[in-house]
Every structure is written in structure tokens, then in C-alpha cells.
Amino acid sequence: MPPHTMSEGRTDRFHSPFELTAPPGAEGWERMYPYYYLFSEDRRHLDEGKFWFLESMYNPAPMDPFDAIMAEAWWVAQNAFSTRVWRLPHGLGIDHRVLNGYLYVGPTLLTDRAALAACAVDFRRRAGHYYDHWDEIYEEWTTKARACIEELRAIQVRDLPAVEDERVVTERRGIASSYDLVAAYRSLVDNNTRMAYHHFELLTLGYVALYTFQELCRAAFPGIQDLTVARMVAGINVLLLRPDDEVRALAKLAVELGVADLFAEGVAPGDVLAALEATPEGLRWIEALTKAREPWFWYCTGSGASHKNRAWNDDLSVPFGNVREYARKLQAGQSIDRPVDEVLAERERLTAEYRALLPTDSDRRAFDALGDLARMVVPFVENHNFFVEHWHRATLWNKMREFGEIFVAHGFLADAEDVFLMNRWEVEQALFELTAGWATGMPARGRAFWPGEIQARKGILDALRRWSAPPALGTPPVTVKDPFIVMLWGVTHERILNWLGRTHDETASTVVRGAGASAGVAEGDARVVETFEALASVCDGEILVCPIAAPSWAPVFTRVRAAVSDIGGIMSHAAVVAREYGVPAVVGTGFGTRVIKTGQRLRVNGNDGTVTILS
Amino acid sequence: MSYTVDFRDCEDAARALVGGKCASLGGLLRAGFAVPPGFAVTTRAYDEFLTQTGLRELVRARQGAVTATDLRGAEAIGAELRGALDAAPVPPRIAEAISIAYAALSPGAPATVAVRSSATTEDLEDASFAGQQESYLGVRGTTGVVAAVRRCWASLFTPQALVYRAHMGLADVEPRMSVGVQEMVDARVAGVTFTLNPVNGDRSKIAVEVCWGLAQGLVNGEITPDRYLVDKVTLGILERSIASQDVEHRLDATRGEVVGAPVPAERREAACLTDEDVIEIARLAKRLERAQGRPLDIEWAVGPGPRVADAVRFVQARPETVWSRRAPVPIVPPLASPLDYIHLIACGELIARAEDA
Numbered sequence: 001m002p003p004h005t006m007s008e009g010r011t012d013r014f015h016s017p018f019e020l021t022a023p024p025g026a027e028g029w030e031r032m033y034p035y036y037y038l039f040s041e042d043r044r045h046l047d048e049g050k051f052w053f054l055e056s057m058y059n060p061a062p063m064d065p066f067d068a069i070m071a072e073a074w075w076v077a078q079n080a081f082s083t084r085v086w087r088l089p090h091g092l093g094i095d096h097r098v099l100n101g102y103l104y105v106g107p108t109l110l111t112d113r114a115a116l117a118a119c120a121v122d123f124r125r126r127a128g129h130y131y132d133h134w135d136e137i138y139e140e141w142t143t144k145a146r147a148c149i150e151e152l153r154a155i156q157v158r159d160l161p162a163v164e165d166e167r168v169v170t171e172r173r174g175i176a177s178s179y180d181l182v183a184a185y186r187s188l189v190d191n192n193t194r195m196a197y198h199h200f201e202l203l204t205l206g207y208v209a210l211y212t213f214q215e216l217c218r219a220a221f222p223g224i225q226d227l228t229v230a231r232m233v234a235g236i237n238v239l240l241l242r243p244d245d246e247v248r249a250l251a252k253l254a255v256e257l258g259v260a261d262l263f264a265e266g267v268a269p270g271d272v273l274a275a276l277e278a279t280p281e282g283l284r285w286i287e288a289l290t291k292a293r294e295p296w297f298w299y300c301t302g303s304g305a306s307h308k309n310r311a312w313n314d315d316l317s318v319p320f321g322n323v324r325e326y327a328r329k330l331q332a333g334q335s336i337d338r339p340v341d342e343v344l345a346e347r348e349r350l351t352a353e354y355r356a357l358l359p360t361d362s363d364r365r366a367f368d369a370l371g372d373l374a375r376m377v378v379p380f381v382e383n384h385n386f387f388v389e390h391w392h393r394a395t396l397w398n399k400m401r402e403f404g405e406i407f408v409a410h411g412f413l414a415d416a417e418d419v420f421l422m423n424r425w426e427v428e429q430a431l432f433e434l435t436a437g438w439a440t441g442m443p444a445r446g447r448a449f450w451p452g453e454i455q456a457r458k459g460i461l462d463a464l465r466r467w468s469a470p471p472a473l474g475t476p477p478v479t480v481k482d483p484f485i486v487m488l489w490g491v492t493h494e495r496i497l498n499w500l501g502r503t504h505d506e507t508a509s510t511v512v513r514g515a516g517a518s519a520g521v522a523e524g525d526a527r528v529v530e531t532f533e534a535l536a537s538v539c540d541g542e543i544l545v546c547p548i549a550a551p552s553w554a555p556v557f558t559r560v561r562a563a564v565s566d567i568g569g570i571m572s573h574a575a576v577v578a579r580e581y582g583v584p585a586v587v588g589t590g591f592g593t594r595v596i597k598t599g600q601r602l603r604v605n606g607n608d609g610t611v612t613i614l615s
Numbered sequence: 616m617s618y619t620v621d622f623r624d625c626e627d628a629a630r631a632l633v634g635g636k637c638a639s640l641g642g643l644l645r646a647g648f649a650v651p652p653g654f655a656v657t658t659r660a661y662d663e664f665l666t667q668t669g670l671r672e673l674v675r676a677r678q679g680a681v682t683a684t685d686l687r688g689a690e691a692i693g694a695e696l697r698g699a700l701d702a703a704p705v706p707p708r709i710a711e712a713i714s715i716a717y718a719a720l721s722p723g724a725p726a727t728v729a730v731r732s733s734a735t736t737e738d739l740e741d742a743s744f745a746g747q748q749e750s751y752l753g754v755r756g757t758t759g760v761v762a763a764v765r766r767c768w769a770s771l772f773t774p775q776a777l778v779y780r781a782h783m784g785l786a787d788v789e790p791r792m793s794v795g796v797q798e799m800v801d802a803r804v805a806g807v808t809f810t811l812n813p814v815n816g817d818r819s820k821i822a823v824e825v826c827w828g829l830a831q832g833l834v835n836g837e838i839t840p841d842r843y844l845v846d847k848v849t850l851g852i853l854e855r856s857i858a859s860q861d862v863e864h865r866l867d868a869t870r871g872e873v874v875g876a877p878v879p880a881e882r883r884e885a886a887c888l889t890d891e892d893v894i895e896i897a898r899l900a901k902r903l904e905r906a907q908g909r910p911l912d913i914e915w916a917v918g919p920g921p922r923v924a925d926a927v928r929f930v931q932a933r934p935e936t937v938w939s940r941r942a943p944v945p946i947v948p949p950l951a952s953p954l955d956y957i958h959l960i961a962c963g964e965l966i967a968r969a970e971d972a
């Protein structure tokens with residue numbers, strides 16, 4: 001520990017990243033990630049002066065080395081769009097660092113007034129072009145996204161033959177299959193990078209519009225709740241909920257056809273399908289499943305940021321379990337429909353009433369224009385998620401598993417899944433070396449090196465998972481204006497001060513604060529859930545406490561009385577789902593999963609964002 | 616034209632006769648809101664009183680001498696005029712009309728009433744005479760009511776009323792007085808609701824203040840109430856602060872008067888209403904505002920009964936005057952396009968209304 005610590009005795013700052021050491025058993029974790037992604041002495045002064053928060057929405061756990069490619073991709077793509085393409089006047093984007101395997105991100109402020117003025121001119125023209133042609137561009141985007149996913153799916157990953165096929169000679173190809181193997185991996189990386197850029201092409205402007213409308217509402221109606229603003233721009237028929245809609249329809253069909261009982265607990269999907277195939281009704285159901293699952297079952301069980309978030313297509317037991325739950329509700333006479341009409345009616349009522357309260361005509365014109373802009377972008381903001389973070393992501397993880405199999409065949413890895421413990425640069429090196437071994441017929445060094453290294457890394461990651469990552473580091477910012485940070489992660493100035501208070505006294509009070517994301521008040525016993533697998537332990541009527549709830553956890557929302565998350569803003573996917581299901585929710589508590597224990601009695605107030613620990 | 620008009624028949628069109636307060640209560644009654652029964656003693660009754668007692672000339676002679684800065688002079692003139700009015704006999708036909716209307720409020724046992732002034736220049740939207748004229752609570756029996764009415768008439772000539780009218784350039788205008796006589800609510804909880812934020816004029820809010828017992832301590836500033844700020848559109852409670860209250864005012868029905876009593880220990884620090892009840896009060900205030908078409912300052916009381924929603928009574932509903940008559944301040948300057956607003960807001964140049972303290 002250095003003799004002088006930045007935050008010693010200070011209650012106006014978070015810990016310096018340079019004061020926090022690796023937990024026991026995790027020494028050497030740094031080697032798992034590229035050098036540029038770490039905190040380092042050469043940037044110490046700059047980094048200690050910045051604000052960093054734990055990016056626990058997509059990465060609540062230490063990143064598996066390969067999975068970090070996702071974070072790296074948006075590190076460049078998001079910021080390139082913000083600072084070099086759109087020239088946002090809001091700030092200079094979001095920087096990244098990895099500490100003890102956890103991803104920390106933070107805003108870079110734009111304070112130079114001359115630079116700000118220069119941005120403004122470009123921003124107006126460029127953003128204006130996109131907003132003016134939004135619907136058309138969104139349609140083109142969807143075509144691009146689908147093409148990118150198809151291109152990824154089509155990449156051929158073939159093992160190297162003992163003897164090259166003679167067609168290389170007869171067709172005068174002039175290249176061996178060792179080239180193709182490495183080229184295939186590079187295509188995958190390029191494809192992923194391209195998708196990351198597509199991700200932000202429209203998303204950034206989407207968040208800018210939402211942020212602007214929210215700020216107008218806050219100025220016009222001081223104290224207005226974020227949730228209220230979100231309800232005024234709510235999307236109808238959100239694509240993100242389409243997979244769940246398909247499952248509901250399949251559940252209804254199962255009940256109609258009289259095959260619902262085949263989805264009994266504990267029966268493997270293969271056996272369920274076999275039983276269905278035995279009857280004409282069953283076959284009709286399977287036909288409906290086949291139509292629904294492509295592409296709607298390319299839906300990950302988590303945020304899609306980790307290879308561990310398997311898609312429904314990879315593991316049918318998940319959607320089949322949901323079918324069972326919905327069917328049970330239907331058979332008990334309960335409705336499983338979502339109140340879509342109510343969402344629209346509410347949106348219109350709120351908008352009209354607030355509009356009528358504005359002081360002048362010009363305020364009403366601004367409210368209309370910015371509200372319309374926000375409502376125009378919301379479908380993309382909510383829907384892109386399915387293409388980028390589910391369908392494309394699931395396809396990519398599965399494609400990587402194919403490379404994993406090749407490593408296994410050549411003795412580099414014991415298990416294909418271990419490929420995710422190499423980072424994206426190491427995979428290319430290892431693959432290249434693999435081809436050298438194949439070409440020379442001599443043992444590749446990787447065979448001696450990687451198996452042991454993988455084992456060591458598993459131990460390090462276990463140790464890192466036991467470390468309690470603080471929600472924030474460094475110096476709180478003077479202001480928070482980045483549209484993503486405010487709207488998606490829900491990290492506002494108020495939230496930061498809240499965390500600061502709790503950082504210096506974790507037992508501060510029995511009330512944990514966040515943002516009310518879905519209206520209503522509920523009481524119940526807490527169930528702290530940190531992984532998808534643990535979801536099965538959630539009982540009826542409990543209160544879900546998690547780092548972040550993924551949209552594919554939708555069926556859990558029919559079971560729980562309320563939901564509490566560590567991170568997330570009103571526009572986060574979990575908040576959207578909670579509202580759609582009418583389940584009270586509080587997001588962005590920062591400390592929820594640290595302070596609350598399973599079994600404690602809670603009162604969750606989704607109206608004012610408070611969670612009271614009653615027992 | 617009559618000397619008394621039942622609240623149910625008091626209309627805005629007849630403000631000159633019944634006063635703004637009573638006209639407003641009449642409007643609420645006809646719109647179906649729960650208002651304790653009562654009647655207005657009209658300006659005609661006041662006029663007749665001045666004429667028949669011969670005091671009109673005295674009033675005319677004295678009040679022109681009042682200036683906005685001469686408080687001593689106002690005190691002297693005020694004392695003389697009030698003394699004269701208080702001593703003058705109320706004409707029998709007027710006293711009889713009051714007696715009949717009073718008896719009708721509560722056939723059988725005499726009602727305990729509040730007798731409140733409503734000068735006809737009071738409650739008009741361009742002037743707030745709130746607090747200038749008197750109210751008398753816990754009055755019972757015909758004699759007491761008639762005397763209280765006369766005291767209200769006399770309160771037109773308190774020094775503060777005289778100076779205020781002089782300050783508003785109304786020193787030579789004859790003030791006229793209507794008096795409201797209203798059955799009192801045996802309030803266990805009472806309060807005041809503004810259908811805007813009284814601190815900054817924000818019309819998207821409803822401000823609710825509540826205390827134990829009758830609201831009079833709250834209204835005159837002696838009691839610190841529980842305070843809530845409610846979003847008018849969602850009816851969500853945005854802010855709350857619960858105060859401690861040691862003394863409450865209750866109606867002693869047997870003696871027909873208002874008494875102060877210590878608040879029992881278990882209620883002192885407690886919130887006077889549940890969140891649900893506060894929201895119900897806010898919801899009713901919102902409906903009242905819609906019915907009247909303008910921001911209101913509402914005094915209400917909750918009588919006996921298990922449900923606040925059923926037991927709440929609207930005692931007074933005045934147009935809010937401080938913010939409503941100001942020119943509206945725009946939130947944003949008029950700009951050409953959404954991009955201009957995006958830029959404005961990104962650069963943080965949008966200044967929000969001053970926050971509630």
C-alpha cells in the first residue's frame with residue numbers, strides 16, 4: 001500500500017482504484033486482460049480525478065477473459081460515435097478500466113467552451129439528418145443487423161486435415177486450410193466489431209432524445225419521478241418482449257391442444273419433444289415451436305454479455321419451463337395477457353395532463369416536439385437489444401465454441417468452454433501457433449502452456465468473484481450529463497451522493513434508495529439472486545433482489561411481488577419488463593445485493609424508490 | 616332581495632350580494648362536494664344595518680382620512696368605527712332572518728358554527744384580503760350568532776383593513792361585507808391544500824398541510840403541520856415531512872366552544888394521515904380545482920367516521936392569488952427546433968424552478 005492514500009479520512013470521495021489490492025488467490029489476475037484495459041501508474045493522477053462506477057448491468061461478475069471483447073468493442077464504438085461522429089455536446093463519452101476483473105466505467109467531461117461551441121455546429125447538422133430520416137434509417141438498420149448476424153452464422157470453422165485435400169492442387173488454390181482457420185477467427189472478431197458500431201449508430205441519438213425530454217420535464221415539473229417520464233414515452237409492442245409473447249402463445253396452444261401436461265417438471269426437452277411427436281396435436285404444437293424459435297428463441301438467459309448466458313435455442317428447458325408456468329396459470333383460470341391497451345392509454349393521459357400544466361405556448365411546443373422525438377426513438381432503443389445482445393451475441397458465443405472444439409482436438413484445451421478463458425488476442429495467437437504445430441508436425445508450445453494456465457485462471461476468477469466490488473471509485477463528478485449514464489445506468493448526481501453516504505457507513509440506515517422504476521408498494525421476503533441458475537430458487541410472493549434483472553427473466557416477474565436491482569435506470573431493460581408486468585420495482589440501489597440478505601422482510605416502494613428492511 | 620342566502624343558492628353571479636367565499640362554497644355544493652351546511656348574511660343586510668343605524672355617514676366621514684402610512688391614525692379611526700358598529704342594534708328584521716336561517720341548520724339542538732367575514736372586495740382575483748377580516752369559531756345560539764355577525768361587520772374597520780384598503784387605493788370606496796355562517800366540523804384532523812406549490816407557483820403540484828384537531832392553529836401559523844408535496848398528475852407523494860404537535864384545538868360540543876388540549880403522547884410525533892388518505896385529499900383538491908377552473912387555497916376538516924374519504928368536509932375554498940395573477944414564466948425560451956433544445960439542455964443552460972425548501 002502506498003504511504004499516501006487519496007481517500008484516507010475523506011468522506012467526499014470514493015476509494016482510489018490504486019488503493020485496492022487483489023483478493024487472496026487472485027494475484028496475477030492482470031495478465032488475463034490486455035495491458036491497455038488496466039489502471040496504471042502512468043495515468044494515476046488522471047484516473048484518480050475521474051469518477052468510475054461498477055458496470056454491473058452487463059458485467060455483474062468478473063469478466064471471463066474472452067467475454068471482455070464485448071466491453072472492448074463498445075469502448076471504441078460508443079465513444080467513436082459520441083465524440084467523432086455525432087460530436088455530442090454532452091461530454092466526451094465513457095472510459096473503461098478493469099479492476100480485479102470487474103469492469104468500471106466513467107464519464108469524461110467536456111468543459112472547454114470553445115470545443116463545446118465547435119461541437120454544437122456539427123452535432124446539429126449530423127444529428128438532424130438522422131432524426132429527420134429516423135424511420136427509414138431504422139428499417140435499413142434492421143436489414144444491416146440481420147445481414148451481420150447471417151454473415152456470422154455462415155462463418156465456416158473447420159478443423160485442419162492430416163493431409164490437405166487434393167483440390168488445393170487441382171483447383172490451384174495456392175492457400176492451405178491453416179489460413180482459412182485463422183481467417184475465420186479474424187472474420188468473427190471483425191464481425192463483432194462491426195456489430196458494435198451498428199449498435200451505437202442509432203442508439204446514441206436515441207438516448208440523447210430521451211435524456212433531453214427527461215430534463216425538460218424535470219425543469220418544468222421539479223421532482224417529477226423518472227418513472228413518470230418513462231411512462232410518457234413508453235414503447236408499445238416492444239420487440240424485446242416478443243420471445244416471451246411467443247412463449248405465451250405456445251402455452252395457450254398447449255392448453256388448447258391438451259398437451260400442456262407433457263411439460264412436467266424435471267422432464268428433459270428431448271423427452272418432451274419425443275412425447276409430442278407421438279400425437280397429431282403434439283406435432284401441431286411442434287410446428288408452432290419451429291416457427292417461433294427462429295429467431296425469437298435466440299434469447300439469452302442473462303444480458304448476453306457473458307458466454308454463460310445460453311440462449312433458449314441452446315437450452316429448451318428454459319422456454320419449456322416458462323410454457324409450463326404460463327399453462328398452469330391459464331389452467332387455474334388466470335389471465336396471462338399483458339395490459340398493452342392500458343400502457344398506451346396511460347401514456348396519453350399523462351402526456352395530456354402535464355402538457356396542460358405548462359406555463360406558455362412555446363413551452364407546449366417544446367414539450368410536444370421533444371416528446372414526439374422521444375416517442376419516435378423509443379422503439380429502436382428498446383428493440384435493438386434483441387438483435388445485438390441476444391441474437392447476434394448467442395450466435396457469436398456458439399461460433400466461439402466451435403473454435404474451442406478445435407483447440408480440444410489439438411490438445412490446447414481440455415474442454416471447449418475453456419476457450420472463454422483466453423482473451424481475444426490470445427485466441428488468435430494460440431490459433432496461429434496451432435497452425436504452426438500442424439504445419440511443422442511438431443508439438444505446439446500451447447499444448448504445454450494452456451491447460452495449466454486455464455486451471456490457474458479458473459482459480460483466480462473464483463477468488464475474484466468472492467471480492468466485494470464497490471459500486472464506485474475515484475472522485476464524484478460535478479455534474480452527470482451523459483445520456484447513457486443517466487438514462488440507462490440510472491447513475492445520477494443524487495444516486496452518487498447516496499452511494500457516497502453508504503460507502504462511508506454501510507449500516508447507515510435500514511432504507512436502501514434507488515429510483516422507482518415501476519409503480520406500487522409491496523412487502524415480502526427477500527431472495528437475493530446473483531446468477532441465472534439461482535432464479536429457480538425464487539419462491540412465489542418473494543421479492544427479487546439482484547444485480548440486474550435480464551429481460552429474459554420475464555416469467556420470474558409473474559412470481560415475485562417486487563424487484564430490487566443494484567444498477568439500472570428507468571430505461572434499463574429490467575425496468576421496462578417490470579412495468580410491462582405491473583410489478584413494483586426499485587432500480588439503481590448500488591448496494592442492494594450487499595446489504596440485503598435472503599429471508600429479510602422488505603417493503604419495496606416503486607413510487608418513491610425506497611426499499612425498507614423491516615426485519 | 617333577502618338578508619340571508621343558503622350556501623346552496625350562493626352563486627358567482629351574485630358575488631356582490633353573498634361575497635366570494637360563500638359564492639365559491641355554493642359552487643362546490645352544487646358540484647357535489649361535501650361542504651358543511653350554512654348561509655350567507657348578505658351585503659344587503661350590512662347596507663340596511665348601516666342605513667338604519669345612521670352609521671353610513673360616520674363611516675364615509677372617517678375612512679377617507681386614513682392613509683396607507685399612518686398606522687396611529689388608522690388605529691384611532693378604526694377604534695371609533697368599530698366601537699360604534701358594535702354598539703348599534705341590529706335591525707329586528709335582519710336579526711329575525713339570521714335566526715331563522717340559523718335554526719334551519721340544525722333543527723332540534725342549536726348548531727355550533729363558524730362565522731366568517733367575506734368582504735366583497737375580498738377573494739377577488741386581483742386582491743387578497745386574507746387575514747384582514749375576522750372569523751369567529753365555536754359560536755352557538757342565536758344571540759351569539761347575531762353578535763358575531765355584527766363583529767364581522769365591524770372588522771371592516773380594523774386598522775389593518777383600513778390601511779390595506781388605503782394602500783390599494785380603495786380608501787374612498789365603501790367596503791361591503793357579506794358574512795358566512797357555517798356549521799363547524801368536529802375535526803379530528805384538518806388542514807389546508809394548495810392546488811399548486813405555494814413556494815414557487817409550480818402548478819403541477821398539490822401541497823397538503825395537516826394537523827391534529829381544527830385547522831385554526833395551522834392557518835394562523837401557531838402550529839407546524841405535517842407537509843406533503845404531491846404530483847398533481849400521478850397523485851404520487853414526492854416529498855413529506857412529519858412534524859411534532861403538542862397542542863390541538865377541538866370543538867367542545869357541550870359548551871359550544873373551541874378548546875385547546877394537549878395531544879396524547881402516542882399521536883405527538885405521528886403522521887396525522889396515512890399516505891392513502893393524503894392522496895385522497897389531493898385527489899379531491901384536484902377535482903375541486905377542475906370544478907372552479909383555477910388554482911385554489913382550500914381549508915378542509917375531517918369529522919368523525921372511519922374513512923377519511925367520506926368524512927372530509929370543505930370549509931373554505933379561495934382562489935389562490937399570489938402566483939395565479941403573475942405572468943407565467945416560460946420554462947424554455949422559444950427555439951426553432953428540437954435540436955436547439957437538445958443543445959440548450961446538453962450545455963446545462965436550462966434553469967429549473969427554485970426547489971421547494
